[in-house]
Amino acid sequence: MAFQFQVDLKKNLSPLSPTALNPEKLYDLLIVGGGPAGLNAALYARRKGLDIAVLTVRKGGQLLDTSSVDNYLGISLQTGEKLAEEFLQHVEALHVPILEDAEVAAYSSLDGVHYLTLLSGVTYQAKAVIIATGSKPRHLNIPGEDRFAGKGVAYCAICDAPLFKGKDVLIAGGGNSAVESALDLAKVAHHVQLIHRSQFRADKILVDKLYQEEKIAIRLETEILEVLGDSALRAVKVRDKATGKEEEITADGLFIEIGHIPNLGPFHQVLQLNAQGEILVDEKNRTNLPGVFAAGDVTQIPYKQIILAASDGAKAALAANEYLNTWKPHAAAPSTTK
Template structure:
């Protein structure tokens, strides 16, 4: 039975501008929430700042690969995470956006879009990522109704059905290979040529139920209550046609939610925050966890685990550095 927690309710404890925190966590998804859980249990003064409590998991229809829960809605799983953290009296400031980060000596300051400024000895950046969209008619309308963005997460729901994979990189090809084991037919559609590693592309020929459509542009997603097909354009012939399908997996990459941090910490060419094995960034006292980072395999359980690891790393950092005192004027806007 799922927990019906009202995540719109105001937390019992609130974030305060006058307080110097041991760590402030920016992001309220699995990575951020589990960081808070572990940090609080280590005795840290901790708070969460998030634009959307629950993160991307809130958009997941069903989760069947999180250990301990055979099947649960994304919202139901997130509610359990939030309840656990709220029971530890962790202050959560939600529905606000971070405009920028700054430093004052060894202190890190978080500037919000509402003008408030919070400060901490350490920061954990855990704002996750969002899937790249096709940007075509029908995509938003049928999201969760046949349109999905994670073959690992949602693939089992399409066992014995026909599916389309949109994309031509490694993730798209790997998704096609995985789905070919359970789906009746897999149509791999890409607007140009493969960008995936040749060793992966070569494996496609081992599956008779995988059909490749290169130089093919997806123009519209069709359906009624659920997806029934896609309209595509053959860029070589100019021919438009309808491909019937039960589901569409958009596997064209993810966009890290790192815009507010790119002037503060180092990112790679995909705008992921570069971290070491302990979640440390190139800035002293600033850590990052989950999908926003360079860690591979962006999954709910790996993000939650990454949050635990980073919280322990933050604790070690605070234990081995001289205690940072707040300046006399603690709030500066």
């Protein structure tokens, strides 16, 4: 029965080109973002028979910046680029139109219809929208950081800790994510040193546990000035803020854990956000605007992971389908932002 359903589904899909979008059409659903959350949302929405399209800056999203993935169920080890390619092939096989280099510059809604205007000036319309634009890790913005990204500089201890088994690593940050990363890395690394430019902002229970871990050294009121290396990171230059003394600390890796910046675009003016600027959603990924859903790293869901973003995208698509089952044009106060 399952196989027959898949065959019938593909037979009934419209033969759209994967790149063709029509600004004159009222889509059931427009998905903003082409990473794991957006692509899985497209997969689930299309399988529900919805007329959809994806608008994205980059096909694959942050997956393209991920060197390796070995914590996605069913995939032992894969590059982020290859995994993104497989995700895209799955979605495009269902004839989902995907428009790349499509950054949304303005959003408006009227009478239950949502309008997304791109930087190019073209506007697309839909009965519902899923925002899955992801986030990006905050950077220290110091010399050498970008050069050694993926060559010793990392932004996700959950993702990359196994790559530093038995090695000496540094953590930059003083919040919960930095402290938790230090505790996680201490389980596999030879030695961990946490460096923070001021005092801890993390919860006391986590900080207390940090001080009890023999493999972790702590340096507060210390600023990281530069990442040093040749083909890969070999050390960082730091400055003690009390004395002004500068020195180099040798290490195999530097994990920068100072938070993420949600990619909100024009939606930051109309959606409810938390203190970190993430979109607030309920258990069905609904935002404060009817017909607007959000999924993945751009929302307040904890643990920014590929598998969680993909799962969130599926949930948002199912909720959007539920919303569309009762959709009808309705007079509503217009919402507009740029």
